[in-house]
Amino acid sequence: MRYSLRQLEVFLATARHENISRAARDLAMSQSAASGALKDLESQFEVRLFDRRGKRLRLSELGAQLRPRAENLLARAWELEQALSGREVAGRLRVGATLTIGNYLAVPMIADFRRHFPDADVALTVANTEAIAEGVAGFELDMGLVEGELNHPDLETRHWRADELQVFAAPGHPLAGREALTDADLVGLPWIVRESGSGTRQTFDRAMSGILTDLDIALELQHTEAIKRAVEAGLGVGCLSRISLVEAFARGSLVPLAVPGRDFRRQLNLILHRDKFHSSALVEWLQLCEQSWSDILPGVVNASRSHQ
Known part of the structure; x- marks a missing residue:
């Protein structure tokens, strides 16, 4: 050789x-x-x-x-x-995840994976959808868990689970008790949203089709927690995944706003390079991803829906 x-x-x-x-x-x-x-x-x-x-x-x-x-x-x-060496599932698995998935879903999945495969190590990179896609396309990441939609010739996208964004405000907001918000209400609000390139912003922009250019985008922030703090401080209203709002709704520091005229549903996706070899660790991780929604996440989803 x-x-x-x-x-x-x-x-x-x-x-x-x-x-x-x-x-x-x-x-x-x-x-x-x-x-x-x-x-x-x-x-x-x-x-x-x-x-x-x-x-x-x-x-x-x-x-x-x-x-x-x-x-x-x-x-x-x-x-x-x-x-x-007798260790079939070992080594480092490089996983990329967008902010909502990385901050609220990936950690319990990694803990579960490590319990089953103690010789394996999962390195987690958290960034927006564009950055994770670049990492997978460049072989810097073994796979990605993303909120956004992609069309990349080198990447395979697999639908993972359904998710939905939720408009929210501080409890003392004038519209907090309103049964439903109209488009006129939405246009009149200052919005605090994720940055361009994120999956959450992609879904938000699509949901606001027809009135997007009329919205008052007061702040664009890269982190969900920063958006929640800004909304709690009364700087405007936000729109994030329900998964990221469960604890705040339970505490009462934030409240959901009903917007029945807009569709905030989306898919969470798995992305893989089409030419990537699937190691035993990657195969096991993908199987865990498929199981995780039923084993780990229903409590999160149900809790968020109970505050609608």
């Missing part, structure tokens, strides 16, 4: 970081050793895997084509090593 797994590790780390120094640190190697491994790999086959632009190394067309195969080959080698 004219290449080594170590050379492939250097190639992939360099593809992730676009920098040989950061790739070397990631692999606990010296920069010279990492640079030599990459140079040897290219010279052995007389190819160029990266286009060098200053200090940045961008994948060449050939490098981009080879990256999924190298990722899968290393994943299979890792699987073989774990099987030889």
Whole structure:
């Protein structure tokens, strides 16, 4: 064999970081050793895997084509090593999740996974839908749990579970006791919402079709807790997943507002790279995702609906 797994590790780390120094640190190697491994790999086959632009190394067309195969080959080698050591489900699983899922759903799922597979480690990255999609597409994440809708040629989207956004306000808000809000009411309110690129904002914008440009968007914030605090302070009304509002509704620090004329339903989705090798850890995690709604989440969903 004219290449080594170590050379492939250097190639992939360099593809992730676009920098040989950061790739070397990631692999606990010296920069010279990492640079030599990459140079040897290219010279052995007389190819160029990266286009060098200053200090940045961008994948060449050939490098981009080879990256999924190298990722899968290393994943299979890792699987073989774990099987030889008697640990079928082990190693690190890199999961990405959008804010609502990451902050309110993923932690109990990770705890359950670790109880069943103590030799496995789940690294959780929480960001908005666009960032998680980029991570999965770039092989920086093994899979993603997202709230938004995607159309990416390299990604497979699987419907996971249903969710719904809820308009809410502080208990002392003038419309808090209103049986139902009209479009005229919605246009007259200052709104505190998630930023563009988030799945929650995507659903909100779609639900407000026809009046979106007339809404007063007072604040755009990247975190659900910041939005809840701002609404509690009386700065405006918000619209977030019901899952994220259960505790606040139970405390009475926030109250739901009924908007029957608007559709706030959405799908939570699983995203995977089409060329990603499914390790045993990833297979088990996907099975847990399918089970989690019935095993972990019904109490959350039912509790939120009881405050409608």
